[in-house]
Amino acid sequence: MSENKNLMTAEGKAKLQEKLDYYLKVKRPEIAKRIQAARELGDLSENAEYDEAKRDQAEMEVEILAMQKQLEEAVVIDDSMLPNDEVRIGSKIRVKDMQTKEEFIFDIIGSSEADPLNGKISNLSPIGSALLKKKKGQTVKINTPGGVLSYKLMEILPKE
Numbered sequence: 001m002s003e004n005k006n007l008m009t010a011e012g013k014a015k016l017q018e019k020l021d022y023y024l025k026v027k028r029p030e031i032a033k034r035i036q037a038a039r040e041l042g043d044l045s046e047n048a049e050y051d052e053a054k055r056d057q058a059e060m061e062v063e064i065l066a067m068q069k070q071l072e073e074a075v076v077i078d079d080s081m082l083p084n085d086e087v088r089i090g091s092k093i094r095v096k097d098m099q100t101k102e103e104f105i106f107d108i109i110g111s112s113e114a115d116p117l118n119g120k121i122s123n124l125s126p127i128g129s130a131l132l133k134k135k136k137g138q139t140v141k142i143n144t145p146g147g148v149l150s151y152k153l154m155e156i157l158p159k160e
Helices: 010-039 048-072 126-131
Strands: 006-008 074-076 092-097 103-109 120-122 139-144 147-157
Touching: 006 010, 010 048, 010 074, 048 074, 103 126, 120 126, 126 139, 126 147
Parallel strands: 006 074, 103 120
Antiparallel strands: 092 103, 092 147, 139 147
């Protein structure tokens, strides 16, 4: 699969679709009401509420277009077609930092779903790309902006 495609898990695609639906069905009408209410206040040239609502509308429309593009370009990873003995997009893994001996659990996912603070690591990130196609027991050296890490793949966890 090409790295230019928007690789996603089925769960990630569903969440993105849900967010897009919320923006289209709830957020867009709310902002339209704010704009209408601000117009009714009179002179638009000095109307801070109108300016703020229009700015919010423009930002929201950019986000809607970005979500629509992500969904159009999404390639959902079919877990049943991929090996279970190596790390791939959609894998949940347990790794051990060989310097600190600390263990981490990561979900390797497509870049549009990444949330590093919650253990969701992009396949395009230094850590995610270094771990792809690795098997249990392998150790990898990873060049990151913070320095070189050494992680040992302890386990590829079963799907929940």
